[in-house]
Amino acid sequence: MARLKKRKLKYRTARSLFGVLYVLPFLIGFLMFFAVPLVNTIIYSFSNVGVSDQGGMTLSFTGFTNYINLFTTEVSTTSATIARVLTEENSTILTNAPIIIVFSLFLALLANRKFKGRAAVRVIFFLPIVLGLEIVMQMMTENTGGDLVATRGNGIFSQGIANYLLMRYTDLSVSVIDTVTSFVDNIFELISQAGVQTLIYLAGLQSISPSLYEVAKIEGATGYETFWKVTFPSIANITFFVAIYTLVDLFLRSSIAEEVYNFAFIKSKIGVGSALSVVYMLNVLIMLLILLLLLRRMVKKNES
């Protein structure tokens, strides 16, 4: 008995040893490519970085000067103040994220229904995974000579006509109409960023037990009720994940990297570039934290 116990213990230790061994690459990577750069960035951001005679770097502590310069004297590549760049970034991300999330849920709900040609439709619905790549979007949508089809083919797809029709036949105020139509105008861009989210939602929808829907049907629930009482609570967790993924993905696409690179290697102000990095990182983490707290509450409510 004692021998068996000893063997079991040996097995346990061997197991956790192997576990650590398997995780080791990540730990090394975390130290080399995350922890050390993070600490270095913070150090650089508080000091004046110069080049020494031997070719190495010299650091002299300057306190918050880099941060103060960043927000007072420095400008971005497009000659806007940094504060403005950051607020613009945040506001576009905050308005786009909910639309992307709702869109991807909608696409997933459509793709989850049974109909002829579903396979083909799914192929198209996940296409944004490929078409939404940053480089592809950049090259497809940015036009130096102007958008030939959109300017000349204007008519059914143009924002102007939609605005006109809505103003003529509804009582909505101009500002409301304008925001709505500009969202619709942006739809191609927004939908192109919903590929992975649609995939996640569809996976979530398929993992809901069919018996729940059967019960709802027997109880006589309408499609609308079924959605809010069965589908929605079941995917609350997934919405949480999708929301975080969307925010992270949108922040990843931001142009801050270019600004940092520009500060550090073109204007050779490594300190200011590091300060911008730190500010940006705090910005992202705070946004995510707020989202986390808000959604936690929502998910808990749905679970109880």
Next chain:
Amino acid sequence: MKAELSKEVKIYLRHKKQKRFIENVFFFCLIAGMCFAILYPVIKLFPTVLCDLEDLGNPDVIWIPIKKSVLSFTAAWRLMMKNGWMTMGYTIGYSAIIMLVEVFISAMIGFALARVKFKGSNVIFFLVILVFLVPPQALLLSQYIHFKNFDILGIFQMFTGDTLDLIDKPVTLFLLGLTGFGVNQSLYIFIFRQFFKNIPKELEEAAMIDGCGFNKTYFKIMLPNAKPAISTVAVLGFVWNYGDTYYTGYFNPGGGYLSYILQTVFDSANKEYTLNALKVWYKLPLVNDFSFDAVKQASILIYLIPLLIVYFIAQHWLVENLENSGIVG
């Protein structure tokens, strides 16, 4: 049977049929509209790309070009493929290899985090999430400097007298992939962890009773059973590495990756250079901004071909195994 139906029932049935018909039409319109919204940016490229380069400013043309030509494709090919077919082959090979590395490493890490209890495993999982949340741009600068003067605990300095300069060497990208810091790799680790968490414990116990050690259990039992997660991660990994301009652009700009070549050749700052090349190569004195766009869009269509092929081959695994791919918690 039919004769027995009363009038009311018939009316009810007819109404039901009509209702279903209207619903179907509505549903079909929605699906068609969504598909259109996704495909429109691509459809929009064709009239420009297939048009004669000098006829692009023609105001009579919207959808169907009058003078058709595939010259924009030829020009795009010549501009983007510095080494002919090899450029594309190299990029595909690079993406495939680094994708395999990422799958292998992430699966191991995910497995250990999901199935092995050791001190600090939860902390490590938290670190994975943290890495996912912190945008890599914020660390770009000091990572760059780190790679410029690369050293592990002063070992290289001791032997060679100098630190290693790893910037603009492909090794850097593999180093990142090998340690779980490739493009979105923390997401892959997360997916694998969720997947392995849901595999029944009995499977592992059975393997243990049959005398499999830890490694054998993992490579012979767990990994072959992880096909759904592997296919999801493999598709995402290939697509994202092929389309990556961030890591390739900052850490290995001279590496000849197609995505980065496209970004630099068709950057608006290089417009004049590209247009002059067109003028000289194809004797087209009248090329303008529109032609630049046309060539740019032709090149993106060429660029998309391998991606779309991989996507079409892989998508049925992606969709079939979706619910147990570990992508949902």
